[in-house]
Amino acid sequence: MASDRYIDFANSDIGRRLVGAVGLPAPARLERWQAGRLRPVEGALLLGGGPLAEQVSGFAPRMTDLLFSFGAEVSGAHPWTSEGSKIKAVVFDASTLLQTAQLSQLRTFFQPVLRSLEHSAHIVILARAPDTLSDPLAASTQQALEGFSRSLAKEMRNGGTVQLLQVEEGAEDQLEGALRFFLSPKSAFISGQVIRLSACVAKVQDWSRPLAGRKALVTGAARGIGAAIAETLARDGAEIVLLDVPQARSDLEALAARLGGQALVLDICAPDAAAQLIEHIPGGLDIVVHNAGITRDKTLANMTADFWDSVLNVNLNAPQVLTQALIDSGVLHDNGSVILMASISGLAGNRGQTNYTTSKAGLIGLARAMAPSLKERGISINAVAPGFIETSMTAHMPFALREAGRRMSSLGQGGLPQDVAEAVAWLSQAGTGSVSGQVLRVCGQSVIGA
Ligand SMILES: NC(=O)c1ccc[n+]([C@@H]2O[C@H](COP(=O)([O-])OP(=O)(O)OC[C@H]3O[C@@H](n4cnc5c(N)ncnc54)[C@H](O)[C@@H]3O)[C@@H](O)[C@H]2O)c1
Numbered sequence: 001m002a003s004d005r006y007i008d009f010a011n012s013d014i015g016r017r018l019v020g021a022v023g024l025p026a027p028a029r030l031e032r033w034q035a036g037r038l039r040p041v042e043g044a045l046l047l048g049g050g051p052l053a054e055q056v057s058g059f060a061p062r063m064t065d066l067l068f069s070f071g072a073e074v075s076g077a078h079p080w081t082s083e084g085s086k087i088k089a090v091v092f093d094a095s096t097l098l099q100t101a102q103l104s105q106l107r108t109f110f111q112p113v114l115r116s117l118e119h120s121a122h123i124v125i126l127a128r129a130p131d132t133l134s135d136p137l138a139a140s141t142q143q144a145l146e147g148f149s150r151s152l153a154k155e156m157r158n159g160g161t162v163q164l165l166q167v168e169e170g171a172e173d174q175l176e177g178a179l180r181f182f183l184s185p186k187s188a189f190i191s192g193q194v195i196r197l198s199a200c201v202a203k204v205q206d207w208s209r210p211l212a213g214r215k216a217l218v219t220g221a222a223r224g225i226g227a228a229i230a231e232t233l234a235r236d237g238a239e240i241v242l243l244d245v246p247q248a249r250s251d252l253e254a255l256a257a258r259l260g261g262q263a264l265v266l267d268i269c270a271p272d273a274a275a276q277l278i279e280h281i282p283g284g285l286d287i288v289v290h291n292a293g294i295t296r297d298k299t300l301a302n303m304t305a306d307f308w309d310s311v312l313n314v315n316l317n318a319p320q321v322l323t324q325a326l327i328d329s330g331v332l333h334d335n336g337s338v339i340l341m342a343s344i345s346g347l348a349g350n351r352g353q354t355n356y357t358t359s360k361a362g363l364i365g366l367a368r369a370m371a372p373s374l375k376e377r378g379i380s381i382n383a384v385a386p387g388f389i390e391t392s393m394t395a396h397m398p399f400a401l402r403e404a405g406r407r408m409s410s411l412g413q414g415g416l417p418q419d420v421a422e423a424v425a426w427l428s429q430a431g432t433g434s435v436s437g438q439v440l441r442v443c444g445q446s447v448i449g450a
Contacts, residue, residue, distance in 0.1 A: 004390065004406060004413060004414060007027050007029065007413050011028075011029050026412070027407075027411060027412030027413040028119065028120070028157075028158045028159035028411070028412075029159070030120055030159045030185070030188040030189065030411065030413070031119065031120035031159065031185045031188060032185045032188050032416070032418060032419075033184060033185045033186045033188075033418075033422065035235060038208065039063060039064060039065070040063045040064070040089075040179070040180045040181075040183055040184035040186075041063050041064035041088055041089045041183050041184065042064075042088065043064070043066065043086070043087070043088025043089070043118055044064070044066040044067075044068055044080075044085045044086065044087050044088055044089075045060055045063060045064040045066065045067055045068070045087075045088065045089045045090075045091070045183070046068045046069070046070055046080055046087045046089070046090045046091070046113065047060070047067070047068070047069045047070075047072075047074050047077055047090075047091050047092075047093075048069060048070045048071045048072060048090070048091075048092045048093070048109050049071070049072065049091075049092040049093035049094055049095075049096070049105070049109065049126070050072075050093035050094070050095050050096035050097075050126075051093065051095075051096070052093035052095055052126045052167065052172065052175070053069065053072060053074050053091060053092075053093045053126075054072075054074055054075065055172050055175065056091050056093075056175060056179065057069075057074045057075050057076050057077055058075075059175075059176045060076070060077075061076065062176075062207070063176075063179065063180060063183065064088075064089070066085065068080035068084070068085065068087070070109065070112075070113070071105075071108070071109055082112035082113075082115065082116060084116075085116075086116055086117070086118045087113060087116050087117055087118065087121060088117075088118045088121055088122075089121060089122050089123070089124075089183040090113060090117075090121070090122075090123040090124070091123075091124050091126065091179065091183070092106075092109055092110070092123070092124075092125050092126065093126045094106065094125050094126060094127050094142075094145050095126055095127050095128045095142075095167065097141055097142070097145070098133075098135070098137065098138040098141050098142070099137060099138075099141055100137075100141060100144075102141065103141065103144060103148075106145075106148055110152065114155075117156075117157075117158070117160055118158075119158045119159060120158065120159040120160065120185065120188065121156075121158075121160045121161075122160070122161050122162075122163075122182060122183045122184070122187065123152070123156075123160070123161065123162040123163070124162075124163050124164075124165055124178075124179060124182050124183060125145060125148075125149050125162070125163070125164050125165070126165050126167055126175075127142050127145045127164055127165065127166050127167070128142050128166060128167065128168075129142070129166040129168055129196055130142045130143040130166075132168060132169070142166075145164055146164060146194055149162050149163065149164040149192070149194070150162075150164075150192045150194075150445075153191045153192035153410055153445050154192065154410050154445065156191070156410065159188070159411065160191075161182075161187065161188070161190060161191035161192075161411075162191060162192065163182050163187075163190065163191070163192070163193050163194070163195065164193070164194045164195070165178055165182070165195055165196075165197060166194065166195070166196040166197065167197050168196065168197060168198045168199060169199075170198075170199035171197040171198050171199045171200070171434050173203070174197050174199075174200055174431055174432075174434040175197070177204055177210075177426070177429055177431045177432060178195070178197055178432075178435075180207065181422070181423075181426040186422040186423075186425075186426065187422065187423070187426075188415075188419055188422075189387075189411065189415035189416070189419035189442055189443070189444050190419070190423065190440070190441070190442050190443075190444075191410055191411060191444060191445040192410065192445035193440065193441055193445075195435060195438060195440065196435065196438065197434045197435060198434045198435075198436070199434065200378070200431055200432075200433040200434035201378065201433075202335045202378055202430035202431055202433050203430060203431045204429050204430055204431050206237075209236060209237030210236050210237065210425075210429045211233055211236040211237045211238035211287070211425065211428060211429065212236075212237035212238075213237070213286075214237075214238045214239070214286035214287055214428070214430070215238065215239045215240075215241070215281075215283065215284070215285050215286050215287070216233045216238045216239070216240050216241065216285065216286065216287035216288070216289065216428065217241045217243060217264075217277070217281065217285050217287070217288050217289065218230045218233065218240060218241070218242055218243065218289045218291055219243045219244070219268055219289065219290055219291050219292035220243070220244060220291040220292030220293065221240075221242035221243055221244055221252065221255065221291070222242070222244035222248035222251040222252040222255065223248065223251055223392070224391040224392060224393065224417060225291060225341070225386070225389060225391060225417045225420050225421065226242075226244070226289075226291040226292065227251075227255055227417070228416075228417035228418050228420065228421040229289055229291055229417075229420070229421040229424050229425075230242050230255060230259060230261065231255075231259060231421065232418065232421035232422060232424070232425045233287065233289075233421075233424070233425055233428060234259040234260070234261065235425075236425050236428075238286075238287060238428070239261065240256075240259055240260075240261035240262070241261060241262045241264055241280075241281060241285075242255060242256045242259070242261050242262070242263050242264065243263075243264045243265075243266055243268070243292075244265065244266075244292070245265070245266075245267050246265050246267070248265075249263075249265050252265065262280075264276075264277075264280055264281075266280075268292055268314065268318040268319075268322060269313045269314055269317070269318050273318065273321075273322060274321060274322055274325035274326075274329075277322065277325070277326065277331070278325070278326075278329050278331055281331060284330070284331045284332070284333050285326065285331055285332055285333065285336065286332075286333050286335070286336045286337065286428075287336065287337045287338075287339075287428045288322075288323065288326060288332060288336070288337070288338045288339070289339045289341070289424055289428070290318075290319035290322070290323070290338070290339065290340050290341060290363075291341045291424075292314060292318070293314060293315045293341055293359075294310065294311055294314050294315065295311065295353065295356050295393065296308075296310055296311050296355060296356075297352045297353055297356070298352060299351065299352050299354075300354045303354065303355060307355060308355045311355040311356055311359055312355060312358065312359050314359075315356065315359035315360065315362075315363070316358075316359040316362040316363060316366075319340055319363060319366065320362075320366060323338055323366070323370070323381075327374070327379075332379065334377045334378050334379065335377075335378040335379065335430050335433060336377075336378075336379045336380075337379070337380050337381075337382075337427055337428045337429075337432065337433070338367075338370075338374075338379065338380070338381040338382075339381075339382055339383075339384055339424050339427050339428065340363040340364075340366060340367055340381070340382070340383045340384070341363070341383075341384055341386070341420075342360040342361075342363045342364050342383040342384065342385040342439065343356070343357070343360040343385055343386060344385045344386070344387045344441055344443050344446055344448050344449045345357050345360060345448070345449070346359075346360025346361040346362075346363065346364055346385060347361070347364070347385060347439070347441075347449035348448045348449025349449075350448075360385075363383050364383045364385070364439050366381070366383075367381045367382050367383040367436075367437055367438070367439070368437045370437075371436040371437025372437070374436070375436065378433050379433070379436075380427070380432060380433040380434075380435060380436035381436060381437065382427050382435060382436060382437070382438050382439070382440060383438070383439045383440070384420060384423050384424055384427070384439075384440050384442060385439050385440065385441045385442070385443065386415065386419075386420045386441075386442045386443065387405075387409060387414075387415065387441065387442065387443025387444060387446040387448065388402075388405035388406055388409070388414040388415065388443070388444075388446065389414060389415045389416065389417060389419070389420060389442075390414045390415070390416055390417075391417060394414065408446060408447045408448065409443060409444035409445055409446040409447065410444060410445035411444035411445065412444070413444065414444075415442060415443070415444060419442050420442050423440055423442045427440065
């Protein structure tokens, strides 16, 4: 994996002074989830705004020891003033803002709060999805929150993040899972995102092992992001099948042994790949993570048929064929989760990567297209779009491109494989069926394709 020497320098004593004096970006060292940690929020959680804040207060004591409210009375919360405690996490319910004049409540609430945030603080703004509101002015006002939250994300300092969660009627009981993710260091490298929660019957039973009782298949699991995904799903209690090509057999088997999982050596493009999967996973699956992916970069003028075909086959055709086969054969259980590993370049396009970005955009299309028909079985299908992640793939990029990839985001640095893995683990939980057909960017609010 590449190491980011600049971030070490910018956080050293001399570096901090020098970087400040010349006005260079000073990326913060992000706080990440450590194994064994129990509480999503270690510090004060501040609630404010409309009635959903009251709903959050019902489960907030499971997330933190210190609960405050500002501007509204919330059960079990102490009133917060700007001279009071530093704040680690914030939930503001903006779902009742339905006219332009009411938007000033955002300024009134956030201005004092912003001066009192701790390092790596996480903010979630709750809203209604504009297309569910019949009054155009109300829909416009709720849409306005998207601009606000994305800009606030860009103004955050010290590794802070901001997300907008659009909560549909009936999805209020899914807030705990989403907030456990977005208010904790599990979402360290995600900022400026808009995610929609719909109603969903399934629920997580045990928050200390949210994937207990679920069986997962991870493709491309021998190294990089796939290995981190396997490790994180196992940490959260899932039983794992790790899949990779024959060349990766020894790494794959070593990791499978360490995680107590099953190694499956298979090329996902083999003509009998679907049949082999069905044969080797007799008990069926609850989680499928299509992570395996390759790059073969050339501008289109110089692109060989082999480069084009191999990327489209591994990255797009195999996930399409295997997902359909796992659904048709019943191997994928009801309330299952399918996660497709896309890329922000699939949203934005990238010079020299017409084959790769075509394949990644196709995966986003697959998630959107399959979600409605899978809903009745409680199966969710989503795409995760990583930005610049520190892996051997990005370590081999030319220096200038690598530096640009790292710094051109609100968090000013690359993410770690763990950041992508945490997002996959959240989308793999039973209750996260309320999120489907969506793209979750794990990119530090990269300017690319924003
Ligand atoms: N690293 C990044 O910055 C980044 C950014 C955006 C998206 N992604 C995506 O994340 C995924 C993982 O990326 P990574 O950086 O860990 O890559 P990597 O090259 O380190 O790992 C990919 C794994 O997939 C396996 N694989 C490739 N072809 C296969 C096949 N036909 N059948 C089975 N396994 C196969 C490889 O053997 C390898 O173990 C890829 O889909 C990639 O496109 C990565």
